[in-house]
Amino acid sequence: xxxxxxxxxxxxxxGLVDRETDLQYADLAEGRTGPILDVTPIVPTxxxxxxxxxxxxxxxxPQKDATHVIFHASDEFQATLTLTELDGALLLxxxxxxxxxxxxxxxxLVPNGWSDCLNVKSVVKIEFVQAAPEQKxxxxxxxxxxxxxx
Ligand SMILES: Nc1nc2c(c(=O)[nH]1)N[C@H]1C(S)=C(S)[C@@H](COP(=O)(O)O)O[C@H]1N2
Ligand SMILES: [Mo]
Numbered sequence: 001x002x003x004x005x006x007x008x009x010x011x012x013x014x015g016l017v018d019r020e021t022d023l024q025y026a027d028l029a030e031g032r033t034g035p036i037l038d039v040t041p042i043v044p045t046x047x048x049x050x051x052x053x054x055x056x057x058x059x060x061x062p063q064k065d066a067t068h069v070i071f072h073a074s075d076e077f078q079a080t081l082t083l084t085e086l087d088g089a090l091l092l093x094x095x096x097x098x099x100x101x102x103x104x105x106x107x108x109l110v111p112n113g114w115s116d117c118l119n120v121k122s123v124v125k126i127e128f129v130q131a132a133p134e135q136k137x138x139x140x141x142x143x144x145x146x147x148x149x150x
């Protein structure tokens with residue numbers, strides 16, 4: 001998962017939103033998707049710059065029926081979280097002034113999440129969906145039935 005910078009930076013935002021968007025590095029790095037934050041004071045085990053997931057919501061405007069968000073990674077890993085759980089979440093996109101060496105193009109950070117496994121690396125698609133309100137957050141590799149601690 002290192003040295004992926006030869007791949008284009010692209011994060012697709014899809015599903016139950018008013019404005020589906022293709023996020024480029026400059027959108028985040030130039031502050032067009034919200035204020036840029038140093039993550040270390042918020043998540044001491046990480047370094048680099050991020051935007052708040054909630055500030056992205058202002059741009060893409062989730063529809064009323066959206067309840068959950070699926071973060072799809074380039075290695076087929078994915079996590080599904082409720083919009084409520086994503087309140088404090090961050091999208092890490094830059095370290096040492098450069099695109100990520102690990103987790104490129106963006107990494108989801110869930111500071112108060114129930115598992116470190118929710119910190120999805122290499123997110124390439126953010127998909128807004130509707131699911132039963134009681135459906136809890138999950139993670140794992142696609143097409144693998146049991147979701148357990150990896
Ligand atoms: N894309 C992707 N993200 C992922 C994983 C993965 O296999 N692929 N593993 C998850 C799990 S189970 C954990 S514990 C953490 C590990 O993060 P680290 O590589 O920074 O230690 O990443 C999470 N994010
Ligand atoms: Mo994990």
